Amino acid sequence: MILLALLLAVSDPCASPPAERNDPELARRYVAVGEGERDSGSNDTARFAFREALRSDPSNEQARRGLDALCTDARFEEGRRLLDEGDPKSAVIVFSRLRAATASRPAALLEGIARYQLEDAAGARPLLEEAELEPGLADAAHFYLGLIALREDNARVAAEQLAQISPDASLAATATELTRTARRSGRLVISLLVDSGYDSNVTLLPSGVPGGQDGMGSIAAALVARPLGESGPWLRANGLYRRQLQLHDYDLGAVGAAAGWQLGRAAKHVGLEYDYDYLTLGGSPYLGAHRLSASGATAFGQFLLSGGYMLRFESYRTGATRPFSGILQAANFTAGLRIGAGGSIRVGYQLGGDVAQYPETSYFEHGPRARLDLPLGERTRLSADASALWRPYDAVDPALGVKRADLFLDGTLGADFDLSDQLTLRATVLGRRAFSNAPDLSYARVVVSLGLLVSTGVF
Amino acid sequence: MSWALWASLLLTSSASATTGAEEHLLAGARFFKEGRFAEALVEFRVAQKAGSGQALWYAGAALQKLGRSEEAIEAFAAADPTGHDALLDYYRALACYDARLYLCADKLLASVGDRSGPRIAGLVQEVRAKIAVVLRDGPSTDTIDWYHERAIEAGQGRKLLATAYLEEALALSALRADHYRAADARAALLHLRRLGSR
Numbered sequence: 001m002i003l004l005a006l007l008l009a010v011s012d013p014c015a016s017p018p019a020e021r022n023d024p025e026l027a028r029r030y031v032a033v034g035e036g037e038r039d040s041g042s043n044d045t046a047r048f049a050f051r052e053a054l055r056s057d058p059s060n061e062q063a064r065r066g067l068d069a070l071c072t073d074a075r076f077e078e079g080r081r082l083l084d085e086g087d088p089k090s091a092v093i094v095f096s097r098l099r100a101a102t103a104s105r106p107a108a109l110l111e112g113i114a115r116y117q118l119e120d121a122a123g124a125r126p127l128l129e130e131a132e133l134e135p136g137l138a139d140a141a142h143f144y145l146g147l148i149a150l151r152e153d154n155a156r157v158a159a160e161q162l163a164q165i166s167p168d169a170s171l172a173a174t175a176t177e178l179t180r181t182a183r184r185s186g187r188l189v190i191s192l193l194v195d196s197g198y199d200s201n202v203t204l205l206p207s208g209v210p211g212g213q214d215g216m217g218s219i220a221a222a223l224v225a226r227p228l229g230e231s232g233p234w235l236r237a238n239g240l241y242r243r244q245l246q247l248h249d250y251d252l253g254a255v256g257a258a259a260g261w262q263l264g265r266a267a268k269h270v271g272l273e274y275d276y277d278y279l280t281l282g283g284s285p286y287l288g289a290h291r292l293s294a295s296g297a298t299a300f301g302q303f304l305l306s307g308g309y310m311l312r313f314e315s316y317r318t319g320a321t322r323p324f325s326g327i328l329q330a331a332n333f334t335a336g337l338r339i340g341a342g343g344s345i346r347v348g349y350q351l352g353g354d355v356a357q358y359p360e361t362s363y364f365e366h367g368p369r370a371r372l373d374l375p376l377g378e379r380t381r382l383s384a385d386a387s388a389l390w391r392p393y394d395a396v397d398p399a400l401g402v403k404r405a406d407l408f409l410d411g412t413l414g415a416d417f418d419l420s421d422q423l424t425l426r427a428t429v430l431g432r433r434a435f436s437n438a439p440d441l442s443y444a445r446v447v448v449s450l451g452l453l454v455s456t457g458v459f
Numbered sequence: 460m461s462w463a464l465w466a467s468l469l470l471t472s473s474a475s476a477t478t479g480a481e482e483h484l485l486a487g488a489r490f491f492k493e494g495r496f497a498e499a500l501v502e503f504r505v506a507q508k509a510g511s512g513q514a515l516w517y518a519g520a521a522l523q524k525l526g527r528s529e530e531a532i533e534a535f536a537a538a539d540p541t542g543h544d545a546l547l548d549y550y551r552a553l554a555c556y557d558a559r560l561y562l563c564a565d566k567l568l569a570s571v572g573d574r575s576g577p578r579i580a581g582l583v584q585e586v587r588a589k590i591a592v593v594l595r596d597g598p599s600t601d602t603i604d605w606y607h608e609r610a611i612e613a614g615q616g617r618k619l620l621a622t623a624y625l626e627e628a629l630a631l632s633a634l635r636a637d638h639y640r641a642a643d644a645r646a647a648l649l650h651l652r653r654l655g656s657r
Binding site: 026029030032033034036037040042044045048049052 | 479497498500501504505508509525527530
């Protein structure tokens, strides 16, 4: 940065030259030449003439004003070009030099944007507040002040800033979307999802066997606290109750609590997490599980990379499922591309191993996965997820008489439609086709659901 | 070619009006030699303001190098017609050529001939050959009209340039049997000279 500044200073045709002599008469001649050149549109030549005038007489105000006026335009254009070309570091140097010579709110705005891009919120904020005083720049200034507040997880300030953008501004649509995000963000966020749906095969009956289908309704709630914002420690408490319309043995209850620490933000972060889940099935204890996990993500321009690892200590509480208790490990890696505004497509691979009580209930599994997230307009988001998972078990199952091997093909389609800043209509279709060398364990299942999600940032 | 100008300047600088002007002429020549024509132009302009009679010729050469051919034509036209060498006439001819004043260019190039050495003589021949191609079919009435229009546009405060366009128009008219708009050109030139003499 320092080297760049020095290089720019050396070659800067707008820098004040050192005084070399005291010759006011000569300076006046240079000024006359500079003004003539400037009037004929030859700004480079005029700049040189004004600089030479200042070299001859640093106190010549005409030369100083002439140079400043020419350099303001040239520096502004140069800074804008650098910003457009994705070089905010150099743009900051150029704009700050411009503003040192003359007050310029447009330059303050663009330097503020460049500093925002460099994640220098403290430097950007006063510049954007200065630009905000100019009516023609106010919308853009409020927009970036809103983005800074969002980045700092200050949802209230973000919403206030974004709300000041006039509805006919070019940024208005994006601002509305961000306002919605702001109102659902914060250091304490409460979410509630109420949905109902249909499950074609609750009991996982083999294909061709009638029965097993049922309707259901569920309610889920979550409370997430991030006292220091997105980057920092967090706590979560969540619960779910799903009631089947007829098959009450499959009513599901779940509560969970988690604590974690995330360094960085969503696109570039590493995180550690511990959580505990407790599930009931049909009103009876079913599973208790402690989980430790680590995850990380990074982005290189349009490219996205992420990965995670999980270690889960499972303890099943029913006689039939107790042999599946043990230690489950899973890892996944994905690579993707950003598409459109806020969308992404990712592909990856997942691996897992379950060391259960018996070899016949232990397995190693692996398979590919792909996911598409696609915003459609301001209010609608679509997602699609598909995966294939091969799961060969470790030993012959005496009850089945075979060494079990399964293949799961899963697909999920989801659509979220924002009804208001805090209320979302959510539709989901989930399908699974399970193939097994034990024919009774092959099945197909489709679950459709429609729900309402309320999510709000408390502060 | 820049070396030639440098040498030409060194030879003529002793004849400059003042020591101050000479310093700027030499500074301009140094810039010119380095290909820094904007800086050279400034120095030649300052030399002019310091009283150098030669400076306008060099300013014209710098303007031509900067692609500002019409301004170069004005500078050459305003310069003292005496005391310059063939090389500066060559630059003037190039300015005329760039401004589509082909007859002006050809006349100057003919006067340069081989007075500036064999390299310039070769370049002179090349440019004259191009001019011969342009003028091969004789000027059309549209062509002559174009020069009159340029003169009218330039006439708004740029009389030397307007004069150059009218002189070209008049010379082109002479190449036609019908002397298309020759009288117009003469009348306009007379008008400009009267304005100039006021």
